[in-house]
Amino acid sequence: MRDETTGDEGAGFTGLGGASAEPPAEKPVEPESAELLPESEVFIEIPADRLFVVLARSAAVHLGAVLHLGITDVTDLRLAVDEACALFLLHPAFPDGGAIGLACRFAAYREELRVTVRAPVPPGFAPDTEGIGWIMLGALVDDLAWTRQDGFGTVTLTKRFRQPRAT
């Protein structure tokens, strides 16, 4: 069920690797099918508090190392996860603290790493796609998407591996 307040608009939009704010484009994130199960998956939930974002960043760095990403990709991944969390935490409409958490999921596939940051959001909530954070995110990852569904907002980052990963 989509956010009833926003209707179809709640499906979200994407930004693709450019350093400019893309206008909203309808590209809902495709649900994972059975054949798209990740090879490895890590889930971490942090309190919705700015001081805890460093934990998500640290997880990103560690996973980047485990996946044998290069130093530039690890650095970019760390920054991208930080900025994805900031899209929620710095938004004036995002509720303060309390029992809310930011759920960060890192899913490694054969050819890409997909990171989602998810949190409950109020009706009508949407990230600032003209802000510097979103623009930087678009330049840091290969695919960037925002969706809102069932009262949750999700930022999805996809970083494709430049070469087959060592196993």
Place this chain on the structure above:
Amino acid sequence: MTGRAGAAGGFRGTPTRVPPGLRQAGSVTRWAMHRFDVTTTLSSDRHLAVLAIAGDLDLGTADAFWPDLERLLNTHAGDAVYLEDPLDAVVLDATSLEFIDSSGLRVLLRGARLARGDGTDFRLVAPHPAVRRVLELAGAVRALDVRPSLPEALA
């Protein structure tokens, strides 16, 4: 939490340092908080201030840093704390800064704008690749007058 730590304040064992070539005005302010540290040194003869920042300047620390940067940049004649005249230049030494995000970058850009509006040069020393990456992605290298080393920023 922001905490005034005084000269004894600690951050990963980083010692308070006075940049070479600067004659200290006898006023070093230093504060430390979790993951972020600031040391301010004022030159007595060149109306120059150097702020050495270390750690992470991110969405968790940027808001706490801004008041100190703003206070320094608003130093004017008659200010009992610092100098008799406005500063000629402020150098933000980010040599030991390991991470910055868009929140931190916004503070730096705001500081540069405030400084230049008052006729004060604003320079940023940013050799760390992760910091340079953010500055380049955001197209802020020129706006912040980025220098590769402190000696070059002081020249």
